[in-house]
Amino acid sequence: xxxxxxxxxxxxxxxxxxxxxxxxxxxxxxxxxxxxxxxxxxxxxxxxxxxxxxxxxxxxxxxxxxxxxxxxxxxxxxxxxxxxxxxxxxxxxxxxxxxxxxxxxxxxxxxxxxxxxxxxxxxxxxxxxxxxxxxxxxxxxxxxxxxxxxxxxxxxxxxxxxxxxxxxxxxxxxxxxxxxxxxxxxxxxxxxxx
Amino acid sequence: xxxxxxxxxxxxxxxxxxxxxxxxxxxxxxxxxxxxxxxxxxxxxxxxxxxxxxxxxxxxxxxxxxxxxxxxxxxxxxxxxxxxxxxxxxxxxxxxxxxxxxxxxxxxxxxxxxxxxxxxxxxxxxxxxxxxxxxxxxxxxxxxxxxxxxxxxxxxxxxxxxxxxxxxxxxxxxxxxxxxxxxxxxxxxxxxxxxxxxxxxxxxxxxxxxxxxxxxxxxxxxxxxxxxxxxxxxxxxxxx
Numbered sequence: 521x522x523x524x525x526x527x528x529x530x531x532x533x534x535x536x537x538x539x540x541x542x543x544x545x546x547x548x549x550x551x552x553x554x555x556x557x558x559x560x561x562x563x564x565x566x567x568x569x570x571x572x573x574x575x576x577x578x579x580x581x582x583x584x585x586x587x588x589x590x591x592x593x594x595x596x597x598x599x600x601x602x603x604x605x606x607x608x609x610x611x612x613x614x615x616x617x618x619x620x621x622x623x624x625x626x627x628x629x630x631x632x633x634x635x636x637x638x639x640x641x642x643x644x645x646x647x648x649x650x651x652x653x654x655x656x657x658x659x660x661x662x663x664x665x666x667x668x669x670x671x672x673x674x675x676x677x678x679x680x681x682x683x684x685x686x687x688x689x690x691x692x693x694x695x696x697x698x699x700x701x702x703x704x705x706x707x708x709x710x711x712x713x714x
Numbered sequence: 715x716x717x718x719x720x721x722x723x724x725x726x727x728x729x730x731x732x733x734x735x736x737x738x739x740x741x742x743x744x745x746x747x748x749x750x751x752x753x754x755x756x757x758x759x760x761x762x763x764x765x766x767x768x769x770x771x772x773x774x775x776x777x778x779x780x781x782x783x784x785x786x787x788x789x790x791x792x793x794x795x796x797x798x799x800x801x802x803x804x805x806x807x808x809x810x811x812x813x814x815x816x817x818x819x820x821x822x823x824x825x826x827x828x829x830x831x832x833x834x835x836x837x838x839x840x841x842x843x844x845x846x847x848x849x850x851x852x853x854x855x856x857x858x859x860x861x862x863x864x865x866x867x868x869x870x871x872x873x874x875x876x877x878x879x880x881x882x883x884x885x886x887x888x889x890x891x892x893x894x895x896x897x898x899x900x901x902x903x904x905x906x907x908x909x910x911x912x913x914x915x916x917x918x919x920x921x922x923x924x925x926x927x928x929x930x931x932x933x934x935x936x937x938x939x940x941x942x943x944x945x946x947x948x949x950x951x952x953x954x
Contacts, residue, residue: 534731534733537734538737541741548745548748549748586769586896586898588829588857590831592812621832621841621842621853622841622842622843623831623832623838623840623841623842624834624837624838625833625834626834626836626837626838627807636812640831640855642855665812667829669829
């Protein structure tokens, strides 16, 4: 009589209910609630997970991004040609068609006229494949400043990155930096050894 | 034995006991807790995070002219209009860092950071490139990050030196220009605008903030505030 009136006594149906309940709970947690995990925040870090970036690039494949790479180096003898300026030795290797612009910036400083050579690479619409910035036959030992600016909905809001290198002469072409919209780590990678 | 006896005598095995009700109540509370605790995290992850910028490209093919973009900015309707040109007295470029700065008693900058190429104190005041048809193109470029809300007009000015004007007998030159504008507000797809125009450019330079030649880019650009990113407008001053 005591056993039949015990409210804490567990029956077979109680155990069955518990098992079904646990199964439903696990299903909800691992299948349904997983989507509530926070998205990768890329506004503050400047970086973005590769999978999300790939989807975004596909969405904007019609051409909704812009990339501008500016390279500066001081000219020797105030002339901006490939034998007097590292900036004029630069090129991009990419599947996309980039525009290459050259410019000359001159100013008077204490030592006279200083000439800075500018080479600007621009892809106005749609970065879809990785691009590598290379220096032909290395550099000339002068300081090379590089500014990378990217802009579109898929890129971080901190879109201005600056690098400075002293490129020494080397045979062949030297890879300087890679912008990879499909990478899983940084969207801009600097080549090792620089 | 008592349990077996109950089953054997046909006791109701599906009846809910008091402990069943308490257990169900705790389970429901736990699920509601899980759902409502995690939902706000999802809302916080909806940050667009894209770049917010205004790119302006000016391109032409005539070799003996030098053109520049002039931005006219009006923050509010019926408010004052401000002109910004790189060859004016308010922009400075640090030759060591290649960074631009702006200082003016009359106007305040409508951007948080600025980049440009194709402007020089001396020498070539433009960029150049060879196109696929081997013809030479000239141009310059500006980028304003985080432009403030307001109305923008793109204008073109010539800034050839006085000596060139005398050399060419001050004959106006017909120039075909292309103005390309890219605007991204970080949240939606960037907009691409392109305007072509033929200008009669006088060989004259006016080294002040008021351009001698004005070309109204059509249509005007109207930028509105993205209320989800108030931090992008901190540099715009009060009222934004």
